Amino acid sequence: xxxxRRFLTIDGEFQMIHGRLTQATIAYETLGELNEAKDNAxxxxxxxxxxxxxxxxxxxxTAGWWEDVVGPGKPIDTHRYFVICICSLGSFFGSxxxxxxxPNTGDSYRLSFPVLTLEDVAHGAKCVVDxxxxxxxxxxxxxxMGGMSxxxxxxxxxxxxxxxxNISAGANSQPFGIALRSLQRELVCxxxxxxxxxxxxxxxxxxxxxxxxxxxxxxYRSAQEWRDRFGRERVTDDDALGHSNPFGMHFEIxxxxxxxxxxxxxxxxxxxxxxxxxxxxxFDAADHGGSLQLAINKLGIERxxxxxxxxxxxxLPDQQRELKNAMSSADIEVDFEILDSIQGHDSFLVDMNxxxxxxxxxxxxxx
Amino acid sequence: xxxxRRFLTIDGEFQMIHGRLTQATIAYETLGELNEAKDNAxxxxxxxxxxxxxxxxxxxxTAGWWEDVVGPGKPIDTHRYFVICICSLGSFFGSxxxxxxxPNTGDSYRLSFPVLTLEDVAHGAKCVVDxxxxxxxxxxxxxxMGGMSxxxxxxxxxxxxxxxxNISAGANSQPFGIALRSLQRELVCxxxxxxxxxxxxxxxxxxxxxxxxxxxxxxYRSAQEWRDRFGRERVTDDDALGHSNPFGMHFEIxxxxxxxxxxxxxxxxxxxxxxxxxxxxxFDAADHGGSLQLAINKLGIERxxxxxxxxxxxxLPDQQRELKNAMSSADIEVDFEILDSIQGHDSFLVDMNxxxxxxxxxxxxxx
Numbered sequence: 001x002x003x004x005r006r007f008l009t010i011d012g013e014f015q016m017i018h019g020r021l022t023q024a025t026i027a028y029e030t031l032g033e034l035n036e037a038k039d040n041a042x043x044x045x046x047x048x049x050x051x052x053x054x055x056x057x058x059x060x061x062t063a064g065w066w067e068d069v070v071g072p073g074k075p076i077d078t079h080r081y082f083v084i085c086i087c088s089l090g091s092f093f094g095s096x097x098x099x100x101x102x103p104n105t106g107d108s109y110r111l112s113f114p115v116l117t118l119e120d121v122a123h124g125a126k127c128v129v130d131x132x133x134x135x136x137x138x139x140x141x142x143x144x145m146g147g148m149s150x151x152x153x154x155x156x157x158x159x160x161x162x163x164x165x166n167i168s169a170g171a172n173s174q175p176f177g178i179a180l181r182s183l184q185r186e187l188v189c190x191x192x193x194x195x196x197x198x199x200x201x202x203x204x205x206x207x208x209x210x211x212x213x214x215x216x217x218x219x220y221r222s223a224q225e226w227r228d229r230f231g232r233e234r235v236t237d238d239d240a241l242g243h244s245n246p247f248g249m250h251f252e253i254x255x256x257x258x259x260x261x262x263x264x265x266x267x268x269x270x271x272x273x274x275x276x277x278x279x280x281x282x283f284d285a286a287d288h289g290g291s292l293q294l295a296i297n298k299l300g301i302e303r304x305x306x307x308x309x310x311x312x313x314x315x316l317p318d319q320q321r322e323l324k325n326a327m328s329s330a331d332i333e334v335d336f337e338i339l340d341s342i343q344g345h346d347s348f349l350v351d352m353n354x355x356x357x358x359x360x361x362x363x364x365x366x367x
Numbered sequence: 368x369x370x371x372r373r374f375l376t377i378d379g380e381f382q383m384i385h386g387r388l389t390q391a392t393i394a395y396e397t398l399g400e401l402n403e404a405k406d407n408a409x410x411x412x413x414x415x416x417x418x419x420x421x422x423x424x425x426x427x428x429t430a431g432w433w434e435d436v437v438g439p440g441k442p443i444d445t446h447r448y449f450v451i452c453i454c455s456l457g458s459f460f461g462s463x464x465x466x467x468x469x470p471n472t473g474d475s476y477r478l479s480f481p482v483l484t485l486e487d488v489a490h491g492a493k494c495v496v497d498x499x500x501x502x503x504x505x506x507x508x509x510x511x512m513g514g515m516s517x518x519x520x521x522x523x524x525x526x527x528x529x530x531x532x533n534i535s536a537g538a539n540s541q542p543f544g545i546a547l548r549s550l551q552r553e554l555v556c557x558x559x560x561x562x563x564x565x566x567x568x569x570x571x572x573x574x575x576x577x578x579x580x581x582x583x584x585x586x587y588r589s590a591q592e593w594r595d596r597f598g599r600e601r602v603t604d605d606d607a608l609g610h611s612n613p614f615g616m617h618f619e620i621x622x623x624x625x626x627x628x629x630x631x632x633x634x635x636x637x638x639x640x641x642x643x644x645x646x647x648x649x650f651d652a653a654d655h656g657g658s659l660q661l662a663i664n665k666l667g668i669e670r671x672x673x674x675x676x677x678x679x680x681x682x683l684p685d686q687q688r689e690l691k692n693a694m695s696s697a698d699i700e701v702d703f704e705i706l707d708s709i710q711g712h713d714s715f716l717v718d719m720n721x722x723x724x725x726x727x728x729x730x731x732x733x734x
Contacts, residue, residue, distance in 0.1 A: 111613060175597040175620035176590035182621045183581050185614040187554075190574065207557065214550050215582070223543035223683055230542040232651060246478060247552040247641045251648065253542035254549045274614045281618065284599060313680060316590055 004029045004059035019114025026124040027087035027094025028052050032078035041134045044085040045142035045149040048276045051093035054085035068352045075359040089124035090116040090275045098271035111197040116275040118283045122153035143167035143348045148283045155288040158300030165362045167307045167348050170319030172284035177314050180219050181277045184212035205270050222311035222344035296326040303333040305362040314345040371396045371426035386481025393491040394454035394461025395419050399445035408501045411452040412509035412516040415643050418460035421452035435719045442726040456491035457483040457642045465638035478564040483642040485650045489520035510534035510715045515650045522655040525667030532729045534674045534715050537686030539651035544681050547586050548644045551579035572637050589678035589711030663693040670700040672729040681712040
């Protein structure tokens with residue numbers, strides 16, 4: 001298992017909306033080849049917990065987080081496109097983040113890291129695009145937080161992308177999602193081991209992270225899917241029954257959530273999680289223009305594909321519809337679809353039968 | 368503020384599904400007058416956090432939890448009906464519960480209280496009905512957990528009720544709801560002050576209860592309602608901004624949830640909450656007959672009203688539809704409606720414009 005990441009270190013100061021960093025680093029991976037005209041580049045911005053490893057490649061043969069979507073002959077075809085996937089600024093997977101060392105102090109940033117916004121994430125991505133000397137991307141692509149980041153990118157750099165593929169996101173965060181993320185952050189900060197962000201890096205507030213992830217798992221999927229998958233199956237493994245706690249696991253769904261929540265807590269830094277989670281809440285495309293419509297009017301893209309999922313209750317179909325309507329009013333050509341997936345917000349990661357054709361359409365577009 | 372509760376103490380042993388109690392007490396309130404034929408009684412079973420105080424009356428003039436539905440001239444008209452509202456066995460508001468003293472030991476039950484089921488709740492209610500010498504109720508009524516308890520009641524005592532009004536419930540708990548309740552219980556049990564149930568009663572695990580309630584608030588309402596109510600309003604009160612925690616409250620929705628969560632934690636015992644929450648997960652009408660249909664075939668009611676809410680994602684409309692279909696197949700006359708309320712699972716407490724007519728229909732039925 002190799003490492004396919006590249007690291008762009010930005011000399012001098014990296015200006016953020018609410019502060020600045022010195023010598024920020026952005027990690028990224030690329031697949032395919034940039035053509036001579038440099039007009040076949042596709043920029044992928046990720047969700048909260050994804051790394052830059054979007055798909056397997058020669059240097060890192062492990063499966064990526066969108067393995068079924070990106071690769072030779074796949075909907076984002078690396079025979080045709082030069083794919084760049086960015087590790088978000090603030091994320092734990094290689095870019096400068098609250099767990100990084102501040103060169104000005106020699107200590108980790110921790111909570112001295114400036115308040116992170118998705119505009120800063122987009123700014124980091126733009127530095128990579130500029131470094132690669134790509135003046136206009138074929139597409140900027142993102143789902144969930146990544147979908148919001150693509151909006152931030154296109155709002156800040158109107159001429160930088162020809163088209164956008166925006167999946168299961170919205171023009172801003174709505175109170176239901178804010179409430180869930182706020183509670184998740186509270187679960188982390190309430191863990192006595194969080195220590196106001198000063199925990200030793202090898203002693204993460206694992207309990208708080210585990211609970212936050214469990215709540216995330218619940219909100220990322222849908223009631224219908226779990227009904228079909230788990231029903232009322234009881235846990236049969238005696239070890240899993242958790243007899244030490246009489247209010248513990250009786251049902252398969254509880255066991256499933258527990259095992260998934262544990263796997264996440266080993267892989268992410270708590271402060272990074274808190275910063276990214278808050279960045280999602282803070283995003284509002286309307287900040288770029290006085291109203292959503294005025295902001296979208298300034299988008300420089302020529303066409304967009306906006307996808308959502310019927311069973312998503314974290315980013316409701318109404319939010320994708322709102323985005324599509326604003327784009328249409330701004331004379332952007334929009335392909336819009338709400339898919340019938342039952343897997344909720346996470347459908348773009350799992351319901352390949354529905355998502356692959358919808359994504360392919362964006363890349364096989366003929367004007 | 369008086370106390371309108373009556374207390375029925377059951378001599379000898381009270382048999383539960385998973386154990387027994389000695390000298391159990393069931394608290395209840397009544398409104399209206401039982402007629403001579405004793406055929407105008409309406410039994411109301413409550414949701415998890417409600418008391419027997421369903422509506423104001425001469426002895427307790429404070430508003431009840433269903434003040435708009437129960438009273439003179441209201442949909443459940445106390446001029447016509449004799450209304451009995453039961454404090455569920457295991458609940459903290461007057462019936463025997465984990466916080467009560469076990470007469471056999473002189474100590475509080477705490478976790479020695481038998482595993483509670485909704486069948487036990489129904490059994491407690493039946494004791495009151497028998498004590499009042501009512502051989503057949505006009506209706507048994509319940510919403511949410513109360514709706515499941517009405518099913519338990521009618522399955523265990525098939526001839527005890529003529530009709531049923533079942534609101535925002537289902538024939539069993541589904542994995543999405545189980546997952547949420549499981550996480551809520553975990554939040555309580557993870558509070559160091561829970562002490563495996565041995566906390567002093569005046570030192571409740573308030574932090575865990577507060578977090579559990581916050582999660583409950585999120586799941587009881589709907590994304591659409593909050594979007595309409597709160598949008599992206601920021602908190603303006605500087606005191607509420609929680610500057611001690613940089614990941615704390617920025618948005619009105621967060622402030623709203625915090626204040627509501629605090630009000631609950633003062634009013635309920637943690638162990639009682641855990642027992643009732645698990646009882647909801649454990650309920651499955653199919654346990655009474657080998658399958659849901661076989662169980663429902665044994666219901667002795669002649670007609671039912673089954674109501675649900677489009678935006679409820681804790682008890683999905685599919686669950687009310689399933690219940691209605693099983694009842695119809697069992698030749699029970701069913702009035703079925705999924706209301707367009709946007710307030711989610713809690714709509715029956717707040718969307719009176721839709722619920723009052725639907726409930727009235729049940730009580731103005733003419734065959």
